[in-house]
Amino acid sequence: MHSSPVLPLLGRGLVAGGAAGLAAGLFSLLLAEPLMDRAIRAEEKRSAAEEHAHGAAQAVQHHEELFSRSTQHGGLVVAAVVAGLALGVLFAVAYAAVHRRDPAATPWPRALAFSAAAFLAVSLLPGLRYPANPPGVGDAGTVGDRQALWLAAVAIGVLGMFLVRQVYVRLSTRPEPVRHLAVALTAVVVLAALFLLPDNPDPVPVDATLLWDFRMLSLGSHALLWAVFAAVFGGLGLRAALRTPAAAGRATPVHP
Amino acid sequence: MSLHSAAPHTDTTASQAAVTRTRDWLIASAAAILALIALYAVFLDNGTLISATGDYLHEFAHDGRHLFGAPCH
Numbered sequence: 001m002h003s004s005p006v007l008p009l010l011g012r013g014l015v016a017g018g019a020a021g022l023a024a025g026l027f028s029l030l031l032a033e034p035l036m037d038r039a040i041r042a043e044e045k046r047s048a049a050e051e052h053a054h055g056a057a058q059a060v061q062h063h064e065e066l067f068s069r070s071t072q073h074g075g076l077v078v079a080a081v082v083a084g085l086a087l088g089v090l091f092a093v094a095y096a097a098v099h100r101r102d103p104a105a106t107p108w109p110r111a112l113a114f115s116a117a118a119f120l121a122v123s124l125l126p127g128l129r130y131p132a133n134p135p136g137v138g139d140a141g142t143v144g145d146r147q148a149l150w151l152a153a154v155a156i157g158v159l160g161m162f163l164v165r166q167v168y169v170r171l172s173t174r175p176e177p178v179r180h181l182a183v184a185l186t187a188v189v190v191l192a193a194l195f196l197l198p199d200n201p202d203p204v205p206v207d208a209t210l211l212w213d214f215r216m217l218s219l220g221s222h223a224l225l226w227a228v229f230a231a232v233f234g235g236l237g238l239r240a241a242l243r244t245p246a247a248a249g250r251a252t253p254v255h256p
Numbered sequence: 257m258s259l260h261s262a263a264p265h266t267d268t269t270a271s272q273a274a275v276t277r278t279r280d281w282l283i284a285s286a287a288a289i290l291a292l293i294a295l296y297a298v299f300l301d302n303g304t305l306i307s308a309t310g311d312y313l314h315e316f317a318h319d320g321r322h323l324f325g326a327p328c329h
Contacts, residue, residue, distance in 0.1 A: 006280040010287055028323050036319055066315040079298045079320025086291035086298075093288045132325035135318070139329070146327035147300055218323055 005103035006096045008240060013092025014085055016232035021084020024225035025077035032217040033073055035210060036135050040069070043136030046205065084225060091118055091229070098165075104244065107237025115230030121161040123222035126153035129194050132218035134210065139202050149197055156197075160190030299326040 067075065095114055096103055130150050138146070167186045171179040204211065296305075299321055303311040314321075314329075321328045 006277075006284045010284060025320075032323050033319065036322060066312060067318075072316070072319050075316040076319035076323060079317040080324075082294055082298050083320070083324065086294040089287045089291035093284045096284065127325050130325065130327075132322060133328075135322050135328070138327065143302060143327055143329050150325075150327050151300075218325055221323055222325075 006093075009092040009096045009103065010089060012233050012236040012240075013088035013090075013095075015088075015236060016229045017084040017086070017088020017091070018081060019084070019232050020088070020225045020227075020229035021081040022077070023228045024084065024221045025080030027224050028080065028217065028221045029073060029077055032214065032221065033076065035214050035217065037069065039134035039136045039206060039210060039214070042207070042210075046136070080221075080225075084229070087118075087122070087225075088229065088233075091115075091233070104237075104241050107241050108234040111234025111237055112230050115226045115233065117161050117165070118229075119223065119226040121157040122154055123226065124219070125157035125160070125191075125194055126150060127215075127219055127222065129153045129197060130200055131215050133202075133204060134206060134214045137202060137204050137206060142201050146200060146202070149200070152197055153194060156190060156194050160187075160193070163190065299324070302329075 091114070095110075098114075099105070099110065130146075130153055164183055164186050167182050168179065171182055174182075297313050298317045301313045303314060305313055318328065320326075
């Protein structure tokens, strides 16, 4: 008897996503917020200087001040948790679809591998093409174009990851060098597609050290999110598998 | 146990499993759509979802957008 595995996977995705979002949110609240506050003060100085030079009428109205900075600090953690929950749901559905033949098998190594793939597809690759910028960078007039480019980068990351996996799985009977070269070639094509996307059109008038630190913390938050996600998702899967006698034998990889 | 008595039972179980599977995939699809809407609200909305009151979602999630690399103004 096989009860459907989708709903337990969804539950695990939600728990793991919530925990991962909270971890990434608190990490960036502690480490990235001081940088963002500094970037905003620098931006205010820049626009004050512009105001002085061009007259008040032409001043750049950047932040509407709908919320105080401390509310936006809280908003960062809320945004991270909501994003974690949503990514957890999408992760679980993709995981269930890819592993539909034997969804309960080897939950720990699969969770690690799938999370690493998700990190590459939605975090690292789009992040390399369009690196995160601190507040003060970003023209309101180009935001629609930049969102389209960013979504295209995420789509190329996700589709590219599935394509690479397909090539790897389909060529399982071929000699290893053939298989590996085909995978490498596919990866190069995906990377080329990613970098053929147009550049971010906006200038980045930010101190180089602050910019580097901010981008490192951005990637670090992404990495922490997926690491916590992998550990919780895999751990919950392992616990469920060990409780089910039929699946327990398949909980860890066995090579007969 | 004869095959004849076992077969109908197996059929029922199989069709029940199919119904459960279909239902669960429908739930999963609904959850995925909700997740995409949530991601849109956090990372992409520029005042469309709560347009009457201004750019609240964008401003509230402002720092999160910058941190996770989503385009921001």
